[in-house]
């Protein structure tokens with residue numbers, strides 16, 4: 001059930017199983033993915049390609065890209081997605097993102 005705030009939905013709906021970096025989680029079906037991951041204790045969604053510093057959602061409205069995750073090989077903003085059963089979510093691999101072309 002949608003409410004005025006995505007955070008109010010976290011305790012009011014059925015939970016479904018998914019994984020984040022191989023760890024099984026049970027999150028509220030249909031809730032905002034970034035909010036649900038944060039509420040479950042995930043505190044770093046990705047690392048920066050230059051320094052390796054951890055990043056987690058900041059704006060929650062699709063502007064900052066600090067919530068990037070990889071699902072089925074596609075890097076996406078978690079704050080723009082909903083929780084669905086069976087998602088296999090990974091931190092995006094940014095290794096070599098700034099390497100010189102060969």
Ligand code: FES
Pocket residue numbers: 034056057058059060061062063064065066067068077078079080
């Ligand atoms: S939290 Fe900023 S784009 Fe998702």
